[in-house]
Amino acid sequence: MENKVYLEMRNIKKSFNGVKVLKGVSLQVQKGEVHALLGENGAGKSTLMNILGGVHQPDSGSITIEGRDVKMSDPRESKANGVSFIHQELNVVPDLMVYENLFLGTEIKNKFGFLHVEEMCRQTADILGRLGVDIHPKSYVRELDNSYKQFIEIAKSLLHKSELIIMDEPTSSLADHEVERLFTFIRNLKETGVSIIYISHKLKEIEEICDRFTVLRDGELAGAGIVKEFKLDQITKLMVGKAISNERFEHKEIQDTVLLEVNNLSTEGLYKNINFSVKAGEVVGFTGLAGDGRTELFESIFGYRKKYTGQIKVRGQVLKIDHPQKAVKAKIGFVPKNRKENAIIKDLSVIHNMSLSSLSKFNRNGLLDQSLERKRFRYYKDLLNIKVHDPNITIDKLSGGNQQKVMLAKWLEADPDILIFDNPTQGIDVGAKQEIYEQILALAAMGKAIIILSSEAPEILRLCQRIYVMYQGEIVSSFNGNRATEDMIMSYATGAKREDEQIG
Amino acid sequence: MNRLANPELKEPAKQGSAMGSAKSRLTWIWSEYSVIIAFVIIFILAAIVSPRFLDINNQLNILMQVSIIGIVALGMTVVMLSGGIDLSVGSVLALVGVLTVLALNATGSILVGILTALASGVIIGLLNGLLVAKGKIASFIATLGMMAGARSIALYIAEGGSISGEVSGFTAIANTELWVIDVPIIIFILMAVLVYMLMHKTSFGRHVYALGSNEKAALLSAIRVDRVKIAVYSLAGLLVSVAAIIETSRLNSISSSSSGMQYELDAIAAVIIGGTRMTGGRGKVIGTFFGVLILGILNNMMNLMNVSPHLQGFVKGAIIIVAVVFQKRE
Incomplete structure (x- = not known):
């Protein structure tokens, strides 16, 4: 890798309505590196990136790209300077084909002014091929996995000859195997000399994919360096200003009352033969890859989905729950995932x-x-x-x-007596995460039954006394939380191993 | 670097935030009360342009004229806050009017007439609600169907013409004054207060806002979304029937072909001018109240100024578009 500076932002200051959001921040990104931009929510990451993307204008400070001074007066100018911004919410049109998405707004026309479909398909196949992605240019985007949607956005920016790509939490809606796919893709991208600014709360990812990092805290530069030379908790400390433990939480005694019992629950095509029970004071985790059916399973138990067979017993009583209100009456609560769409x-x-x-x-x-x-x-x-x-x-x-x-x-x-959390810390910074974990455990200590659905194995490991792993709609394994490891969970979640009879 | 920078920064930051909050306060006032500000401006303009405008009789006249459409618009507000629309209000008004006069003439009882009106309005609204909530038909389509259907049945029953009441006393409802104020005005204001209370002070209102803003989240919050929807359209039907009673009583007759014609457009216009968002979840009953008044004053002004009735629609259309353009500037 060459050590050539590609982008330099120097002493950037910005305030909104008199509130100082950036107090003189600098950022240096080299050519062909993946640069992690870290910080809690409100640390100023997005403002800094919006300045780079031309959405906001800095009050003072300078930006240079390959040594030339540039001024990003609007998003188009920023694009023209080779910067593209891939937002957390993907901007793909699901009802258009892959190539149509790629060329949206910059369609190639033939000499009669009609769309030159073959040429667009050829270029699409070419770019995707170079990045090692195997999708047909004429497949519809709505039929693709989320990770591929991300690739389409990235391919689009490459089409516009971007040399610096900003990725804002690119893995927030991806399952683990999709994350792997994205990382392979990013590594290929790096080889071609493209620089990437990678924003994420997930430090493990940073460790895996990023070369260097910059940490912001309260609008100031808290630190920068080479990822390999730092330990993760040192970086966390830079972000929050104090150390945060990753220890497993201590649990209080589990009581003997079974609050929720599920027998042979099935819904065609979503999940089948689900059996488990949760006692008062217990914290139970469900994990797996995308498509494992855990969200659908608990949406059924909460009454959001009605068509299921099998039995749901609450406090020993068989209940037919066909509307969330009945669930709430039975004292079941549900904090759904994707806060913006499902909760607020x-x-x-x-x-x-x-x-x-x-x-x-x-x-x-x-x-x-x-x-x-x-x-x-x-x-x-x-x-x-x-x-x-x-x-x-x-x-x-x-x-x-x-x-x-x-x-x-x-x-x-x-x-509620039974509280289900689906991805409770999605897109939340480290400090708030810790507070939410503490609250969840306090609830368990009060004798409530807690169920946590998460695709993040470390989260499940930290919180849960009992862990169920799901694979393609079935519970393939269950562990005692103290004995489980991430590797064990992964080997079952990916379908590499299964032990049907241990369930119970 | 920190130590140097911070003390300097404190002061201007404070000033800035004070200025910022004054500015944000101003934008808040604008976004919350823009209809009322627009109303005041139009009111003053009207008073300047035409001296007769301020005459108390003219003022009451305006209120009288808007009371029927105002009551319909209150129901439309609730429907639109829930994220739907009700295109059937005009036709339903005609059908309810026809049924009311039939019941009135058949029994000779004003009470039976009124009860018939209220019951038929609620039943038709309920049907709209069932189509939308249980049939999962887009409200635009369901109520478009109802609009055509209700008008057709009204025309069929009345054989395309008007039917008149034969019971004396029925006309008193719309043609009596309490002190100097006509009863329809009182009914309109009373309905406005009731709908305001319902939307802003009860759980039903809260559920309607939640549903209009995010239906899936509302359902996952254990709200009986179906029932709320059915109730919303039934309420709109009920308010239409109140309007139908006034309309029928005013002239002691109802025309199956022309009564209620394009009321849905006027009602939607009033709701939109009042600042309610087309897609639901945001808006206020007070906004609709002033939206109705703005439309009434404009009509009145144009009449006083002898603007051709053929041009009045153009002015109304322009006002709606201007209102929405201004509301976008938040």
């Missing part, structure tokens, strides 16, 4: 989001007692350390971690 109501205020699932509690003669709502919110604000100045603002203005805490408050207010 972005037009409602923070307080109203908190009370949404337990409005009957606030009912006084048919009218809502809004002062009681405010009072309850203040309670949760202190309990969960929710950072919000004015709880009457709409919830979408909060950071991901705080939104998730409000969702937690919402379900605490509904007061």
Whole structure:
């Protein structure tokens, strides 16, 4: 690898409405390297990248690319300078074909002004081939895995001769095997001399794929260096300003009462023959790769999906749960994954989001007692350390971690005995993650049954006393949390191993 | 570097944030109350242009004229907040009117007439709700079908013409004044207050907002989304029937071909001018109230200024577009 500086941002300052977001940050990216940009939510990463992408203008500071001074006055200019930004939410059109997506807005036309389909397909196949991706240019994007959608975006930027690609949390919606695929792809990309700025909260990924890193904290440069020369907890320390443990959590005693028992639950095409039970005070984890059916399984138990066979017993009683409201009546709560799509109501205020699932509690003669709502919110604000100045603002203005805490408050207010968390720390920074873990364990200590669904094996290992691994709709293995290792989980999750009879 | 930079930065940062909050406060006032500001501006303009505008009789006249469409628009607001639309309101108004007069003439009882109106309005609304919630038909399509169907049945029953009431006293509903204020105005304001309370102070209202903003999240929050939808369209039907009673009582007759014609457009216009988002989840009942008044004042102004009735639609259309353009600037 050549040690040539490709991009340099020097002493960038930026404030919004008088609030200093960047207080003189510098960033140096070499040609053909993968550079990790780290920091908690609100540290200024996205502002810095938006300045590079031409979305915002810096108040002061300079940007040079290969030694030339450049000014990114708008996103188009930034693109023209070889920078492309791949956002967390992918900008692909699912109902168009791969090549149509690639050439969207820059279609090649023949001399009559019609679309030159063969040429576009040829170039698409060429670019994808170079990157080692095997998809047909004429397949529809909606039929592809999420990781491929990401490749399409990246291929699109290469088509526009980008030399620096910014990836914002590229793995947040990918399953583990897709992540592997993405990393192979990134390594190929690096070989061709393209530089990558890689934003992620997942430090293991940083260790695996990145060459150097820059850490921001509160709008300032907290540190930079070569990934190999640092330990992960040193980098974490730079991000949060204090050390955070990765130890397994201590658990209180599990009680004898079985709160939830599931017998032979099946839904055609989603999952089959699911058997498990959860006791009061127990934290149980479900993990697996994408398509393992765990989300669908618990959506059924929560009544979001109705067509299932088998038996669900809550506190020993067989229940037919065909609507989430019945689940809530049976004292089951569910914090779904993909917060934005499934959990928050972005037009409602923070307080109203908190009370949404337990409005009957606030009912006084048919009218809502809004002062009681405010009072309850203040309670949760202190309990969960929710950072919000004015709880009457709409919830979408909060950071991901705080939104998730409000969702937690919402379900605490509904007061379930069984609480299901699907990917509870998706897109949340390290500090907030820790707080959410502590709350989950506090709930278990209060005698609630906790179920955690996560694709991140380390998260499951840290939190759970019992771990179920799913593969293609079946539980293929179960472990005692203290004895399980990541390797054991992975070998079952990938379908490499299975032990049908140990389930129970 | 930290130690040097921080003390210097503190002061301007504070000032800046004070300025920033003043600015954000201003934008907040604008985004919350832009309809009212627009209303005040139009009101003042109207008063300047035409001295007769401020006359108390003219003011009451405006309120009287908007009361029917206003009541319909209140129901439309609820439907649109839930993320739907109800195109059938005009036709349903005509059908309910026809059924009301039939019941009135058959029994001679005003009470039976009113109950018939309310029941038929709710039933038709319920049907809309079932089509949307259980039949999973897009509200635009379901209510478009209802719009054609209801009008057709009204025409069939009344053989294409008008039918008149034969019971004396029925006309009193719309033609009585309490002190100086006409009863329809009172009903409109009362309905506005009730719908306001319902949407902003009860769990039903909260559920409607949640549904309009994010249906899947609302369902996963254990809200009975289907029932909320059915209730929303039933409520719209109920309000249409209240409007139908006033419309029928005003002239003691209802025309199966022309009554309620294009009311859906006026109602949607009022809701949009009032700042409710087409896709649901955001908007206010007060906004619709002032949206209705703005439309009424514009009509009145144009009449006072002798603008050709053929041009009035153009002005209305332009106002809707201008209103939406301004609301986008948040």
